[in-house]
Amino acid sequence: MSTNSTGGIKPKHQRLVLLVIALVALVGAGLLAAYALSNQASYFYVPSDLVKDKPEQGRAIRLGGMVEKGSLKTRADGVTIDFIVGDGKARVPVRYTGITPDLFVEGSGVVAEGRMEGETFVADNLLAKHDEKYVPRQMGDMTAAQAKEVVAETK
Amino acid sequence: MHGFANPARFLRLARWMMPLLLVTGLLLAMGAVLYGVIVVPPDRLMGDTVRILFIHVPAAWLGMAGWSTIAIASLVELVWRHPLAAIAGRAAAVPGATFTAICLATGSIWARPTWGTWWVWDGRLTSFLILLFLYFGYIALSGAAQRDMAGGGGGSRITAIFGLVGAINIPIINRSVVWWNSLHQPPSITMGKSSIDGTFLWPLLIAALGFSLVFGGVVLARMRTLLADIQAEARLRRKAMA
Numbered sequence: 001m002s003t004n005s006t007g008g009i010k011p012k013h014q015r016l017v018l019l020v021i022a023l024v025a026l027v028g029a030g031l032l033a034a035y036a037l038s039n040q041a042s043y044f045y046v047p048s049d050l051v052k053d054k055p056e057q058g059r060a061i062r063l064g065g066m067v068e069k070g071s072l073k074t075r076a077d078g079v080t081i082d083f084i085v086g087d088g089k090a091r092v093p094v095r096y097t098g099i100t101p102d103l104f105v106e107g108s109g110v111v112a113e114g115r116m117e118g119e120t121f122v123a124d125n126l127l128a129k130h131d132e133k134y135v136p137r138q139m140g141d142m143t144a145a146q147a148k149e150v151v152a153e154t155k
Numbered sequence: 156m157h158g159f160a161n162p163a164r165f166l167r168l169a170r171w172m173m174p175l176l177l178v179t180g181l182l183l184a185m186g187a188v189l190y191g192v193i194v195v196p197p198d199r200l201m202g203d204t205v206r207i208l209f210i211h212v213p214a215a216w217l218g219m220a221g222w223s224t225i226a227i228a229s230l231v232e233l234v235w236r237h238p239l240a241a242i243a244g245r246a247a248a249v250p251g252a253t254f255t256a257i258c259l260a261t262g263s264i265w266a267r268p269t270w271g272t273w274w275v276w277d278g279r280l281t282s283f284l285i286l287l288f289l290y291f292g293y294i295a296l297s298g299a300a301q302r303d304m305a306g307g308g309g310g311s312r313i314t315a316i317f318g319l320v321g322a323i324n325i326p327i328i329n330r331s332v333v334w335w336n337s338l339h340q341p342p343s344i345t346m347g348k349s350s351i352d353g354t355f356l357w358p359l360l361i362a363a364l365g366f367s368l369v370f371g372g373v374v375l376a377r378m379r380t381l382l383a384d385i386q387a388e389a390r391l392r393r394k395a396m397a
Contacts, residue, residue, distance in 0.1 A: 012234060012235060012236075015233060015234045016234045019230065019233055019234055019319075023319065026319075026320060026323055027323060027326075030323040030326075030327065034327055034330070034334060037335075038334060038335065041278050041334070041335045042278075042335045042336040042337075043275065043276070043277035043278065043335065043336050043337045043338055044336050044338075045336075046336065064336055064338075100271075101268075101269070101270065101271030102268060102269070102271075103200055103201065103269050103270070103271075104271075105200075108200070111338055125271075126271065127270045127271050127272055127275065127338055128269060128270050128271055129270070129338055129340065130200065130201070130269055130270070130340050131340055132340040132341050132342060132343040132350050133343070133350045133351070133352075134198055134205060134208065134343065134350070134351040134352055134355045135198065135199045135352045136195075136196040136197065136198065136199065136352055136354050136355070
């Protein structure tokens with residue numbers, strides 16, 4: 001360990017410097033790759049993406065956002081629902097026929113798999129997106145104003 | 156630090172640390188999980204399914220902590236040639252992989268009733284599955300390096316380099332829900348802030364502490380085993396030479 005042939009620098013320090021340089025290069029490469037992936041690696045589009053950059057009609061995509069309060073309506077057949085998905089900047093009407101997950105409620109997050117048909121997003125499948133908050137049920141019975149605040153925070 | 160490089164001194168320390176960590180950890184983890192299952196009230200939206208939180212989150216934390224251990228041990232092995240570092244890295248791989256698998260399994264079970272699916276290929280889930288595959292690769296590589304070492308090769312260094320390179324996945328897992336839209340929710344606990352209510356947070360932190368102590372105990376136990384293996388092998392070789 002104490003002998004060295006490269007003059008001045010201990011091999012221990014030489015190895016440390018080499019490894020630090022290698023690690024910096026590696027982390028840089030990883031971050032660049034992650035940055036380049038930023039759009040492709042997203043699991044879904046948000047409504048403002050769809051409005052800004054209209055996807056082809058009929059192409060299979062995923063749409064994610066918040067189910068707008070008061071927008072959820074069940075049609076006469078009892079299994080088809082209409083609702084609006086918004087992200088605070090844009091809103092997209094969604095139609096879905098089938099059974100919804102338990103956590104699918106107004107004011108909560110949703111990811112819909114389907115395609116654009118005209119101006120409407122027709123979903124084949126709905127996934128509920130939970131927010132990062134964990135609150136016991138007793139506190140769930142808060143006033144409408146408080147609930148609204150929670151929903152606004154999770155947007 | 157080189158004071159601990161002496162395996163004999165390390166073994167004396169590990170002999171009483173290991174049972175202490177295992178027993179305290181098991182008591183804390185079991186207590187917190189039981190408390191979470193029996194006492195804690197249901198979540199406002201998820202109801203009783205929230206109780207899986209007390210296993211899922213500690214498992215996720217230890218899956219990532221396991222690879223961080225491997226990465227630090229690899230760095231120490233490569234730079235300072237610390238004789239125990241390679242053993243520490245190898246000892247952390249199997250428990251780390253186990254917790255990663257537990258995290259993926261409990262997450263999948265949790266996702267079915269809450270999200271409505273067992274699995275999606277979003278950023279968080281995919282990067283965590285990659286972590287499990289990295290563990291498998293590391294375990295296979297370190298096993299091969301050990302056999303190679305018996306023949307006088309330097310395979311241990313390749314294992315350490317793999318351990319360091321694999322560490323790039325850890326910040327990616329951590330940031331995946333921030334960088335990319337994902338079905339998995341953003342982090343609940345960030346820099347001193349928590350959006351988990353206290354009734355869930357305290358048992359969760361105690362469960363995480365308990366499982367971490369168990370993890371530490373298992374790592375020490377495996378390090379003792381690996382050291383004993385190396386000693387036995389060296390003795391056999393001496394006998395064969397004589």
